[in-house]
Amino acid sequence: MKKQLIIALAFSISAFSFAQKKELKTAEKAIKGNNFAEAKAALNQAKALMTSMDEKSKAKYHYLLGQALYANGAGTTQDIDMALESLESVKGSYESEVVELKQTMTNGILTKGNKAYEDKDFSSASKYFEHAYRTSTKDTLFLYYAAATAVNVQEFDRALSLYEELKQLDYTGVQKEYFATNVETGEEEVVDENTRDLYIKAKSHNNPGERLTESKKPEIVKNIALIYVSNGDNEKALTAMKEAREESPDDINLLLSEANVHFKMGNKDEFKRLLEIATQKDPNNPELQYNLGVIASESGDDEAAKKYYDKAIELDANYINAYINTAALILNGEQALIEEMNGLGSSAKDDKRYDELREERQNIYKSAIPYLDKALEIDSKSVNAAKTLMNIYSVLGETDKFKAMKEKVEAIEAGN
Numbered sequence: 001m002k003k004q005l006i007i008a009l010a011f012s013i014s015a016f017s018f019a020q021k022k023e024l025k026t027a028e029k030a031i032k033g034n035n036f037a038e039a040k041a042a043l044n045q046a047k048a049l050m051t052s053m054d055e056k057s058k059a060k061y062h063y064l065l066g067q068a069l070y071a072n073g074a075g076t077t078q079d080i081d082m083a084l085e086s087l088e089s090v091k092g093s094y095e096s097e098v099v100e101l102k103q104t105m106t107n108g109i110l111t112k113g114n115k116a117y118e119d120k121d122f123s124s125a126s127k128y129f130e131h132a133y134r135t136s137t138k139d140t141l142f143l144y145y146a147a148a149t150a151v152n153v154q155e156f157d158r159a160l161s162l163y164e165e166l167k168q169l170d171y172t173g174v175q176k177e178y179f180a181t182n183v184e185t186g187e188e189e190v191v192d193e194n195t196r197d198l199y200i201k202a203k204s205h206n207n208p209g210e211r212l213t214e215s216k217k218p219e220i221v222k223n224i225a226l227i228y229v230s231n232g233d234n235e236k237a238l239t240a241m242k243e244a245r246e247e248s249p250d251d252i253n254l255l256l257s258e259a260n261v262h263f264k265m266g267n268k269d270e271f272k273r274l275l276e277i278a279t280q281k282d283p284n285n286p287e288l289q290y291n292l293g294v295i296a297s298e299s300g301d302d303e304a305a306k307k308y309y310d311k312a313i314e315l316d317a318n319y320i321n322a323y324i325n326t327a328a329l330i331l332n333g334e335q336a337l338i339e340e341m342n343g344l345g346s347s348a349k350d351d352k353r354y355d356e357l358r359e360e361r362q363n364i365y366k367s368a369i370p371y372l373d374k375a376l377e378i379d380s381k382s383v384n385a386a387k388t389l390m391n392i393y394s395v396l397g398e399t400d401k402f403k404a405m406k407e408k409v410e411a412i413e414a415g416n
Contacts, residue, residue, distance in 0.1 A: 024057065027064045039068040059093040062086045066101060073108040077127055080109070084134050102135040109135065110142075122152040130162065140171045144216060151223065160227045163220050173216035180205035218247035222254055229261055237261050252282055256291055263299055271299070286316035293325060302329055320378045324385055327371040330364060331388075337361045365392045383412045 023046035030039035043065050053061065069075050069083035083105075090098045113128030126149035133142035147162035178196045181188050182205055191199070199205035221244040228237035241258045248254060259274035275292055282288050293308030306329055312322040341357045344350040369392060375385040386409045393402035 024060055024064065027068065031064060031067050034072065036068050036071040036074070039064065043068060055091065056093045059090045059095075062089040063094040063097055063101075066090075066098070070101070070105055073105075073112075077131070080105070080131050084131070106132050106135040106139075113145075117149065122149045123155060126150040126153070126155065126158070140166070140169060141173065143169075144171065144173055144220075147220075147223075156227045156230055160224060160231075163224050163227070166220050167217075167224065171216070171220070173213065175213050176210055177213050178210050179208070181207040218244070218251075221247050222251065225254070226257060229257055234261050234265050250281065252278055252285070252288055255281070256288075256295065260295060263295065268299070284315055286312040286319050286322070289315060290319060290322050290325075293322070297325070297329060302332070305329055318378050320375050320382065323371045323375040323378070324382070327368040327375070327385075327388065330368040330371070334361050334364050337364075362396060365396055368392065381412050381415065383409060386412060 023042045027039040027042040027046065030036070030042060043061065046061055050058065050061070063086075066083040066087040069079045069086065071079065075083060087098050087102065109128050109132045113125050113132060116122075116125035116128060126146045129142050129149060130146035133139060133146060136142070143162060143166055147159050147166060150156075150159035150162060177190055178193045179188050179190045180196050180199055183203070188207075189205070193210075196205070196208055200208050221240065225237055225240035225244045228234075228240050238258065238261055241254065241261070244254055245251070245258070255274055255278050259271050259278070262268075262270040262274065275295070278288060278292065289308045289312040293305045293312065296302075296308055297305035306326065309322045309326045309329070312319050313326075316322075337357045337360055341354055341361075344354050369389065372385045372389045372392075375382050376389070379385075386405055390402060390405035390409055393399075393405055
């Protein structure tokens with residue numbers, strides 16, 4: 001009885017082995033004929049026999065599955081993900097074949113990625129670039145492209161994951177760059193080393209040189225921090241910003257972003273301290289002064305905001321947004337007056353107070369007019385400035401100026 005059982009098992013094992021080889025051979029033949037659906041069907045049957053496969057058969061199965069899923073570049077994004085996962089399971093045999101297949105996949109994926117990028121389909125391009133990196137992990141530049149293009153379409157969570165991976169890899173993107181000056185145009189051109197040397201030999205170029213490109217690490221840690229800010233994850237944002245500022249201590253915008261996070265968290269003292277550092281670093285930058293004015297205005301410090309807007313105008317007499325925001329800042333003062341006016345009764349005392357408040361309100365309007373006039377002088381098509389002036393003249397009862405500004409607003413809007 002025992003002998004019969006042993007014979008039966010031996011026959012069973014032999015049958016499994018024959019079935020495995022048959023299905024793998026069927027899949028292999030189908031792949032050579034570009035019949036990937038048939039190949040996947042055969043491999044699906046072979047999968048049921050996986051536990052009884054030897055290591056070489058398992059390696060072949062995963063290699064063939066990777067080929068079938070990739071389908072010479074016709075596979076979907078999900079198919080490529082599964083193909084890469086299958087190829088990672090190839091151990092021992094077929095490793096050289098896997099290297100060759102991955103190179104083919106990399107080239108095909110990059111072609112699709114570049115095409116998507118040229119078509120401004122940044123979301124698809126980003127995913128292709130990531131897949132290119134997964135097939136060739138030595139080429140970390142592809143991972144950087146994937147992160148940067150994800151930011152273009154505001155896929156921040158995905159971009160964050162990719163940037164974090166780059167950070168863990170300590171990616172800098174520093175490369176040696178070769179250049180020479182074109183004799184005819186006088187412009188410097190960046191080329192590969194061999195091309196540069198050929199140009200110099202042909203005397204079409206001179207002044208050859210080489211240099212290292214700037215590190216992308218500051219940009220990476222900065223974007224990590226800014227994505228955390230965008231996501232409202234303030235604590236992580238501050239931690240990331242601290243590291244980002246260590247990489248880029250002179251980045252004013254990063255400093256302002258950190259200040260803004262502190263403001264949102266209620267850290268008013270730190271907020272003001274960082275603003276002071278920013279003005280010390282670049283006191284003659286009108287855009288910085290303007291941005292400081294915006295942040296101060298958002299924090300409710302109108303006096304500081306006015307000071308920053310005035311400084312921006314002093315540094316750049318044509319900084320139109322500083323004029324418009326100053327006018328808006330002035331006009332904000334009417335809100336308290338309107339509330340008090342609406343709360344008054346009909347007594348003689350209240351009537352007198354009403355007239356006082358109405359005069360104060362008119363004075364506010366009058367003090368905003370010069371800033372709006374200047375804004376229109378700088379940009380005659382500034383519809384915001386024109387509309388605000390139109391409304392002011394209406395309240396002030398200056399009919400002729402109201403009509404003239406109304407015509408201007410209509411002309412601007414018709415032109416748009």
